[in-house]
Amino acid sequence: MKSNQKLSLLFWLFKAKATKKDGKAPLYVRMTIDGEEDLISLSRKVDPQFWDTENKKVTDNSVEGKKTNKKMAEVRVDLERHFAVLQSQYSNITPLMLKNVYNGLPALAKRNEVKEPEEKIPTLLEALQTFIDRFEKMVEKKHRSKYTLTHWKTTRKKVEAFLIFQYKAVDIDLQDIKYAFAEKFYDYMTLEVDKPLVEVTAKKHIKKVRQILGACVRYEFLAKNPFVDFNCSGGERDVEPLEMEQVQAIYRKEFTIPRLIEVRDAFIFQCFTGFAYQDVYALTADNIINVGNTGERWLIKERGKTSVSEMVPILPIVEEIIDKYKNHPRCLKDNCLLPINSNTRYNGYLKEISDICGITIEQLNNKELGTHKARHTFADIMLNNGVPIEDVSRMLGHKSIRTTQRYCRVRKNRISESVNKVKTILFTSEGELRQVS
Structure with missing residues (x-):
C-alpha cells in the first residue's frame, strides 16, 4: 500500500492581499502532489521588501523575521513527516489529505470540514x-x-x-x-x-x-500588471500583396496535376474574397446568403480567429470556382465548399505553383508564397480600386480599422488619380489657380 508519490512544498507571499495599513502580505505554503495542489496559511504576514523571492525566506533580522523563518522550517518538517506517515497508509495521497492531518483532522475528511484558504492563486x-x-x-x-x-x-x-x-x-x-x-x-x-x-x-x-x-x-490575483509598460508594438512585418499581373499568371496557368489545380483555385478564391485559410477551410454552402431584393449572393461567415463576421459579395471569378467544385467527391463527403488541403500541404503546393509561374522569391520580398498573402492581395485589390477602407475592414472581418490599415499599400496611380481630381478643381487647363467664387 505504500505510496511512491512525491511532495513539493513552496512558500510564497500573497502580495496582492497586502494590507493598506502596514503593507504586509500573508504567507502561505503550497503543497503539490502529482500536479494537484492545496494551500495552508501560516497565519503570518511579511513586509514584501523583506521577502527573498528566490530563496523563499524573510531577510529581516528582527525577532519577528526570525520567528517567521523558524515557523516556515517547522511547517516544512511537519508536512514532510505527515506525508511520510500517509505514504505508509495510503496508495494515493492528495494535498487535501495532507492538509487534513496537518490540521488534526482525519485524512479522508471532506473539504467542507476544513477551513478553506482565502483564495487559490494560480502560478x-x-x-x-x-x-x-x-x-x-x-x-x-x-x-x-x-x-x-x-x-x-x-x-x-x-x-x-x-x-x-x-x-x-x-x-x-x-x-x-x-x-x-x-x-x-x-x-x-x-x-x-x-x-x-x-x-x-x-x-x-x-x-x-x-x-x-x-x-x-x-480576478484580483495581482494588484497590477507588471507588463503594462512593455511596448509590444513595432517591428510589424509587412506582407506585400501580389501584383495583379502575378495573380493573373497564377489564374491563367494551365496545370495538369489535380492537387495543384485545386490549390491554385483555392488561392484565387482567397484573393477575391479575403478569407483566411482556416475560414475557407470551414466554408460550406450554408455560408452563401442571398442578400437584398435582388438576391445578390454573398459569402458570410464568423471568423474563427476573432468571432467577427466577414461578409463579401461573390465576384464572378469566385462564383466560377464554387460552381466548379459543387460536385467534387471531397466537398460532397465533408459538406465543404472547396477541397482544401492541410495548411502545411497548401503552402507547400503554393511554392510549387509560384516556381512554375515564374514568381521568384526575390519578387516576393524573399518570402515564399503563402496562404495569408492572398488576404493581403484582396485588401490591396479592393483599396486600390476605390473601395473605402471601412468597407474593406468589414469584408475582412477586422475588429478595428487600425488592423486594416496594416494591409494598405496605396499605389502611385491611385494617388495620381486622387490628386488629378483636386487639380481639376483648383486649377484651369492652363495651370492657373481658379478664382474663388
Missing part, C-alpha cells in the same frame, strides 16, 4: 493553462480558431523553457513577476535560443503573457 503556467483549457472548449464550439490555439500553446512552451533557462524553475508565482521578466523573456527569445525569433514574433508571445497577467489583475 503563471497555471494561469496560462487555465486560459488554454477554456480556449480549447471555444475551439470545440467553433467560436475560436484551432490555429490561434496552437499559438497559445507555443507561447506556454516558450515560457516554460524560459523559466528553466533564466530562473532554473519549473514555474513562478504571479507575485514574483516583475517588469524585468518581460525584458529578459524578450532577450531570451531573440538572442539566447538556437533559432532566435524576429522582434514581431517575440513581442506577440510577450503580448499573450501580458494578456494573461491582465486577466489575473481583473
Whole structure:
C-alpha cells in the first residue's frame, strides 16, 4: 500500500492581499502532489521588501523575521513527516489529505470540514493553462480558431523553457513577476535560443503573457500588471500583396496535376474574397446568403480567429470556382465548399505553383508564397480600386480599422488619380489657380 508519490512544498507571499495599513502580505505554503495542489496559511504576514523571492525566506533580522523563518522550517518538517506517515497508509495521497492531518483532522475528511484558504492563486503556467483549457472548449464550439490555439500553446512552451533557462524553475508565482521578466523573456527569445525569433514574433508571445497577467489583475490575483509598460508594438512585418499581373499568371496557368489545380483555385478564391485559410477551410454552402431584393449572393461567415463576421459579395471569378467544385467527391463527403488541403500541404503546393509561374522569391520580398498573402492581395485589390477602407475592414472581418490599415499599400496611380481630381478643381487647363467664387 505504500505510496511512491512525491511532495513539493513552496512558500510564497500573497502580495496582492497586502494590507493598506502596514503593507504586509500573508504567507502561505503550497503543497503539490502529482500536479494537484492545496494551500495552508501560516497565519503570518511579511513586509514584501523583506521577502527573498528566490530563496523563499524573510531577510529581516528582527525577532519577528526570525520567528517567521523558524515557523516556515517547522511547517516544512511537519508536512514532510505527515506525508511520510500517509505514504505508509495510503496508495494515493492528495494535498487535501495532507492538509487534513496537518490540521488534526482525519485524512479522508471532506473539504467542507476544513477551513478553506482565502483564495487559490494560480502560478503563471497555471494561469496560462487555465486560459488554454477554456480556449480549447471555444475551439470545440467553433467560436475560436484551432490555429490561434496552437499559438497559445507555443507561447506556454516558450515560457516554460524560459523559466528553466533564466530562473532554473519549473514555474513562478504571479507575485514574483516583475517588469524585468518581460525584458529578459524578450532577450531570451531573440538572442539566447538556437533559432532566435524576429522582434514581431517575440513581442506577440510577450503580448499573450501580458494578456494573461491582465486577466489575473481583473480576478484580483495581482494588484497590477507588471507588463503594462512593455511596448509590444513595432517591428510589424509587412506582407506585400501580389501584383495583379502575378495573380493573373497564377489564374491563367494551365496545370495538369489535380492537387495543384485545386490549390491554385483555392488561392484565387482567397484573393477575391479575403478569407483566411482556416475560414475557407470551414466554408460550406450554408455560408452563401442571398442578400437584398435582388438576391445578390454573398459569402458570410464568423471568423474563427476573432468571432467577427466577414461578409463579401461573390465576384464572378469566385462564383466560377464554387460552381466548379459543387460536385467534387471531397466537398460532397465533408459538406465543404472547396477541397482544401492541410495548411502545411497548401503552402507547400503554393511554392510549387509560384516556381512554375515564374514568381521568384526575390519578387516576393524573399518570402515564399503563402496562404495569408492572398488576404493581403484582396485588401490591396479592393483599396486600390476605390473601395473605402471601412468597407474593406468589414469584408475582412477586422475588429478595428487600425488592423486594416496594416494591409494598405496605396499605389502611385491611385494617388495620381486622387490628386488629378483636386487639380481639376483648383486649377484651369492652363495651370492657373481658379478664382474663388
